[in-house]
Amino acid sequence: MVMEEKKFELVSFALCPYVQRARAILIEKNIKHDIKFIDLDSPPEWFFDISPMEKVPVLLVDGKPLFESMVRGEYLDEVTEGSLHPLDPFDKAVNRAWIEYGNTILSETYDLFTTSDEKRFKQITASLDEKFDTLEDECLQGTPFFNGDKFAIIDAVYAPVFRFHIALAQYNDFGFFDDRPQLCLWRDTLLSYDAVIKSVPEDYANELDVYLRKQDSIFSSKMKA
Ligand SMILES: N[C@@H](CCC(=O)N[C@@H](CS)C(=O)NCC(=O)O)C(=O)O
Structure with a gap:
């Protein structure tokens, strides 16, 4: 099952290792998503509104921000069919x-x-x-x-x-x-x-x-x- 009813957008910088985790999970789970790269040395003003830790990546779910890799990865896993975590x-x-x-x-x-x-x-x-x-x-x-x-x-x-x-x-x-x-x-x-x-x-x-x-x-x- 793909989460077609929600809009997923990642905000990151191109070389960030944490965004690779999110993307691999999104791709593995066939979740349609967009990605926007920003310059971390001079981030746009709106970035501070969506990133309380002032770090990338941030996942926008229908425009609502979700930060922290582990939380984000498990959320994406939970809202789609099957699990990329062991069940035990x-x-x-x-x-x-x-x-x-x-x-x-x-x-x-x-x-x-x-x-x-x-x-x-x-x-x-x-x-x-x-x-x-x-x-x-x-x-x-x-x-x-x-x-x-x-x-x-x-x-x-x-x-x-x-x-x-x-x-x-x-x-x-x-x-x-x-x-x-x-x-x-x-x-x-x-x-x-x-x-x-x-x-x-x-x-x-x-x-x-x-x-x-x-x-x-x-x-x-x-x-x-
Ligand atoms: N704990 C965060 C770490 C994210 C992180 O460190 N991102 C780096 C880029 S790869 C960052 O935004 N650094 C900017 C800074 O620390 O000011 C996560 O898991 O998402």
Whole structure:
């Protein structure tokens, strides 16, 4: 069932990893939607009226704003047929817990390419390596998707993380995926999955490259070296 009676519009900026989650869920669930990109450096006045945290993305549902990724993702899942969460309450809670873990990985990944502090750069590299190790050793089950053979909300959360790391690895070998076959399988499944591919604009890779280079950071100096 598609929510044809409601109008969905996402407001975001083109490279935002959080909007990729929303789009992957919207696409997976066949929900018709529009997307409007704004410049986060000089957002339009109306943006402050719809975004109490002054962050993107915001989902407008018949013009009414909904912020925060997890809330938005679960709302979209609940108002359409079928669920992209496990049905068992414990399994669902486990998914939510690892989604929180993924949020931390995402935010550390952002720090990784924006920090200009050498000590911090090393700290985050080590911390991310530990987190990917934990995913490999304590969490993943060797299945293509997190819960088996079906795409779920948690997959929509980790896909943008993997997309960032594929881009970063072109310029610096962090070794995050070395000897981690389950992590590699999950990453490769997600990045070749239709809803994930379509969750970014066609010129995303180039735009991301330009954005990464523009940072005044340790990572951008490695890109330019
Ligand atoms: N917790 C928020 C995080 C969203 C977020 O951090 N968005 C970034 C862009 S990708 C943002 O708007 N940053 C602007 C700022 O922090 O001022 C969510 O899950 O939607």
